[in-house]
Amino acid sequence: MNLHALRLFHIIASTGSVTRASEQLHISQPAITAQIKRFEKELRFPLLKPEGRGIALTDAGEELARLAKRLFAVEQQLEQFADDYRNGATGVIRLAATYLPAHFLLPAWLARFKRQYEQVEMTITTTNSGDALAKLMNVEVDIAIFGGAAEDYPEAIHKEELFQDELWFVVAPHHRYAGQRVTLAEMMKEPFVMREEGSTTRERLLSLCRTYGAALPTISLQFNGLHEAIQAVIAGYGANFVSSLVVRDFVERGELARVYVDGIQLMNAIGICTRKHEPLPPSAANFIQLVKGEA
Structure with a gap:
């Protein structure tokens, strides 16, 4: 016809x-x-x-x-x-994020994005950095957002740093090290409450000890979620090594206290990863532009 x-x-x-x-x-x-x-x-x-x-x-x-x-x-x-x-007004965005950005950054970013692009469907997976990277490599997600991503990436991955925050040692306010300055060796004598293996911050702590020749920490309690680990420290057990974004409010309210470790000031990179040489769906490209503007 x-x-x-x-x-x-x-x-x-x-x-x-x-x-x-x-x-x-x-x-x-x-x-x-x-x-x-x-x-x-x-x-x-x-x-x-x-x-x-x-x-x-x-x-x-x-x-x-x-x-x-x-x-x-x-x-x-x-x-x-x-x-x-x-x-980019319609489409699907598949996103993986580590705990830090998923809980402390993404909610505000997603709310602003959805107000502008209501018809875009989004699926968000909160996981550790190793799994987020694996999902990106396996084409299970389009974007991976990391808090403290590993330094070495596969050649096929493009990483762009958004900003940095500081990593802090924290304890309960009544702990003998609360607000004190100690050596790394002294800090490592404390029991630690950390997330599971695969957590970037946990790996950063272990790498820090190896770099400075300090004994590896004893991780006495291990949780799959950072919230649970922080609550255990607030309750009075052990120490945590964590992004300042996560615990700053707790410290300001007096529920946690910093420990200042001599000669140690580590920064935590917040980054966004995509696959190289692979065009993003327009909706995902719009989301990345919004995140860059917010960061």
Whole structure:
């Protein structure tokens, strides 16, 4: 079927006049009439009939006009979908984030993004850095956001640092080291409450000890969630090594206290990772632009 001719017929049926269709399309009336006649010949039934000084639709024309209206309405929907997808107004973003950004940064970023792009679907997985990187490599997610990501990345991964925060040693306020300055060796004699293996901050602590030749810490309690680990320290057991973003409010409220370790000032990088040489969906690119603006 000649879709160009069908479109001409659809406009004639919608406007009720060859003259108005000619004006709308900027095509001469004789040219439109000739194409409709060829279309009728192709279909082997008439679409238009004379009525007074104008034209009317035949019964077959009425039915074809109804079907054409549905067809071109779907075409408009397709065009709108394509335009929205290109602009990032629709689509799906699959995101993996480590605990720090997932709990302390993402909620505000996501709220602002969804206010602007309500139709974009988002799936968020909170996990440790090793698993987040694996999901990105395995094409299970489009973006991975890290708090303290590892220094070595596969060649296929592109990492962009957003900002840095400081890593702190913290204890309960009544701990003998609360607010004190101690050596790394003294700090490592304390029992630690940490997240599970694969946590970047845990690995940073172990690497710190190796670098300075200190004994590795005794991790007496291990939790899958950082919140639980912090609460155990607040309750009075052990120490934690953690991002200042996570515990700053606890310290300001007096629920936790910093321990200042001589010669140690480690920064924690907050970064966003994608796969190199692979174009992002427009919606995901919009989200990254928003995050960069917020960071």
